[in-house]
Amino acid sequence: MTEAVIPRLALTAGEPAGIGPDLLLALDPSPFAAELVILGDRTSFIERATALGLPFDWPDYDPKRPAQAGRCVLLSMPTAATVRPGHLDVRNAPQVLALLDRAADGCRAGEFAALVTAPVHKGIINDAGIAFSGHTEYLAERVGGHPVMMLTAGSLRVALATTHLPLAAVPAAITPAVLHRVLDTLHTELGQWLKKPRPRILVAGLNPHAGESGHLGREELDCIGPALEQARARGIEAIGPLPADTLFTPRHLAGADAVLAMYHDQGLPVLKYAGFGQAVNVTLGLPIIRTSVDHGTALDLAATGRAEGGSLIEAIHTALDRVQQASTP
Structure with missing residues (x-):
């Protein structure tokens, strides 16, 4: 031995x-x-x-x-x-x-x-x-x-497309290349960690109501949506873009392995409310x-x-x- x-x-x-x-x-x-x-x-x-x-x-x-x-x-x-x-x-x-x-x-x-x-x-x-x-x-x-910041609290995992940026700088920082890299990292590392070939990733939109068909912003139509379609074509189970105000409800989270939020204060307040003092910051990538x-x-x-x-x-x-x-x- x-x-x-x-x-x-x-x-x-x-x-x-x-x-x-x-x-x-x-x-x-x-x-x-x-x-x-x-x-x-x-x-x-x-x-x-x-x-x-x-x-x-x-x-x-x-x-x-x-x-x-x-x-x-x-x-x-x-x-x-x-x-x-x-x-x-x-x-x-x-x-x-x-x-x-x-x-x-x-x-x-x-x-x-x-x-x-x-x-x-x-x-x-x-x-x-x-x-x-x-x-x-x-x-x-x-x-x-190429780091991806993800916090975990129990079974809830929230990753970020952008990290420590002023809010005004976030829209320009969300590009197809960034989303491809983050989704690829999440797919690969969550798959290895959880021993799942296709982890299920819920992706938030940037704007209220995920842009409401372009009436509240076009980032979902011009960038996030197409990036998710391309990710799905590569075998990544990326679901969205979803309205962030309802994404964290039990119905949506059931069966999800992670949530990808577009910016720091979109996803982390929910996670820290769920498990502050017991949550963990995990750096992927x-x-x-x-x-x-x-x-x-x-x-x-x-x-x-x-x-x-x-x-x-x-x-x-x-x-x-x-x-x-x-x-x-």
Whole structure:
């Protein structure tokens, strides 16, 4: 019998002044069939653990040592400035991205089986003079691929045709090429994940009532509809464009494997209402496996003991599930 290989998951701490460190410190690693490699600043973790009254006993990460399931180890990368919970500091923005770089590179090299990210604060990274629109886009630049952002809550899966854009920029960003790429990625990766040859994808229109035959906008007639016809001709079960205000009703969702929304705030409010705090952000279309929490840095909760770690736990479970599925024929 060949001994099973224990995977290592990289968990980045995210914004050090936010709740990412709290969630990681409160995490019980014992239920996970993986070694959890935490990337963050050791001094900050010790100070946060003291503030929260939590033990801190993570040994240093040693890549030469065999992985041990059900434990946390620390890959320490120091911050430039002392971390004050709840208080952002532009001097620490480069460290946040350095954590991502190290974890993503490790995943790309096969050192880590997957990446799980705690929340970052986009504003402070941009204030530091570093153009940053989000984890999804940043990781794609680092490791390649064509990312598709999808959130899951139970059996509900919502993917996005566009991600972090101003609303006024969305119509121009929805093109046949974008829809083809997103639908191809959803079809392929959902099929592999769910072991279904033709996952059923419901596609929202952009305009109210899906354009109402052109009276409320022509994007459905000129772009979305034709793109879906071409996708169906390629064997993709893409249904729509459907009015977004009724798409999320039980009648429509019955039997659906995913919903494709046209923009961030069309699909995610519904999903987060259905499962906030337990939902998971999954990035498809990358050469690495990446999941994340469904919430932000919650600066007001940092070091208070009131942060809830349900989404992080689900993100780890989802990452491990994807690792297992990827290794199963």
